[in-house]
Amino acid sequence: MSAAPVGSTVVGSGRSIRVLLADDQHLVRTGFRVILEVEDDIEVVGEAADGARAVEMTRAIRPEVVLMDVEMPGMDGLEATRRIVGAGPDAPAVLILTTFDRDDYLFAALRAGASGFLLKNGTPEELGEAIRVLARGDALLAPEITRRVIATFARPGNPGGAAGGGPDAAAALRELTPRECETLVLLAGGASNAEIAATMRLGEATVKTHVSRVLAKLGLRDRVQAVVFAYENGVVRPGG
Missing domain, CATH: 1.10.10.10 (Winged helix-like DNA-binding domain superfamily/Winged helix DNA-binding domain)
Structure with missing residues (x-):
């Protein structure tokens, strides 16, 4: 899971990458915070337990990257992603994190404007690198995800229309x-x-x-x- 490095005012500038965690499970958010706070260049600046709160906090604290769960009460992560990304060109990048390896979530997340899609069974190193990739302004489209996109479009009645x-x-x-x-x-x-x-x-x-x-x-x-x-x-x- 890697991307070609590009220039950035966030990575390597002396500033930490500001990250918002959005997940309805407190233990999950705590786990992500513990993982990320050992990284010198990443700072967790807030936590949200549902999509509506994630949208609200994004406007208030302006993170560079939002880690977004899909299934949350009230407004889910896909609708929250649409609202966050749709706020304008300065909107943060959204990294979808889910335990569900499902094509419908993948395509819905991509259409909502997410810049990356990562399963929660990944490693801490993959999570940190994914955040850095998105903070640089690039997207995280791992080869296995590309293969699934292609395979899905090859099927009749695919979700791509x-x-x-x-x-x-x-x-x-x-x-x-x-x-x-x-x-x-x-x-x-x-x-x-x-x-x-x-x-x-x-x-x-x-x-x-x-x-x-x-x-x-x-x-x-x-x-x-x-x-x-x-x-x-x-x-x-x-x-x-």
Whole structure:
């Protein structure tokens, strides 16, 4: 579970990454706090026991990353994620943490705007690295998650809907240059920047520029959404 490092004003700047914990189980929140507070560059700045409180606290304390459970009383983690991410470009990144390894949760979390998806049976090291990845402004789309996205879109009646996202998506796709289209296809396959650079015979700095332009032109937050967009709109097809 890794991502290519990119520049950041959070990581390596002398400031800790401010993290909000959202989970309805007090013992779980305590466990996460204990794990994270041994990290020199991570600071737990608040805890919420339900989605509504997570939204409220996010507005008040402005964390960089929110660790979000899915199943909580009242407002669940998916609705809370939609509200947090929908607050604007300065919204924190949301890392979904769940014990449920289910495709419907995965796709709902991605559509809600989550930048990462992690099962609670991961290691403390994976959790810390996931927070750092999101704080850098990147997304956490592990290879196994990409494979599940592809496999799910290959099934009839998949949760991604039919290919073709309507006139807005089609118009946005027409704005991409051939190089940007190729970049989107490789992103949809789960390729890292280094792998895209090798395939396209470009420098990684150039690839980062292509990725940024693809996301901007398509109105996408990160590479996670780029993968879903590509499959939903027929840019790539499973097995193709």
